[in-house]
């Protein structure tokens with residue numbers, strides 16, 4: 001469905017992450033688990049093959065209803081992370097994008113580029129009006145992606161996010177369709 005540009009001769013691809021990838025996804029989760037645990041929803045951090053398959057099944061069922069969707073990012077043939085529509089509400093014209101990476105794939109711009117692809121599809125192909133980005137308020141790398149995507153910080157849900165003994169604030173970022181069209185021009189996408 002999607003493809004990404006080559007990066008320093010590395011083969012990069014963005015493809016739907018589906019149930020038949022369960023073993024690959026579980027192996028990736030072994031590399032990513034402790035890195036992502038503080039920053040993503042607890043249901044996404046699974047411990048074994050059955051857990052990984054459960055995540056993929058949940059997304060498949062929601063995609064079948066034109067809802068949430070999950071995409072993997074493969075770098076030189078290895079699944080290193082992904083991006084998703086956490087929520088995709090056609091009736092409201094609103095969606096939420098999320099992401100994760102294993103540590104070795106950070107700092108390469110993979111997520112910004114993959115999210116560009118998803119947002120372009122949501123706004124241009126699917127006619128969405130609004131896309132959100134939710135992150136823990138102390139997740140600087142995630143907030144930096146929202147900024148690179150031209151999003152605006154709309155507000156903070158105070159002490160919304162329990163993790164360990166602490167309840168963390170959660171930021172809500174968003175970009176609207178006309179803002180996205182302006183952003184993609186600035187980003188040289190047309």
Ligand SMILES: CC(C)(COP(=O)(O)OP(=O)(O)OC[C@H]1O[C@@H](n2cnc3c(N)ncnc32)[C@H](O)[C@@H]1OP(=O)(O)O)[C@@H](O)C(=O)NCCC(=O)NCCS
Nearest residue numbers: 036039099100101106107108109110111112134135141142
């Ligand atoms: C959030 C997360 C996905 C961000 O990953 P990331 O690698 O920082 O984000 P990107 O893929 O957009 O890459 C940006 C980095 O690549 C660099 N980069 C290199 N080439 C680039 C390019 N062509 N375009 C953009 N950035 C590029 C940027 O300078 C930046 O590096 P820096 O932070 O050292 O300055 C990652 O930190 C992560 O998985 N964290 C744990 C899970 C998590 O927080 N998920 C999000 C929940 S809300």
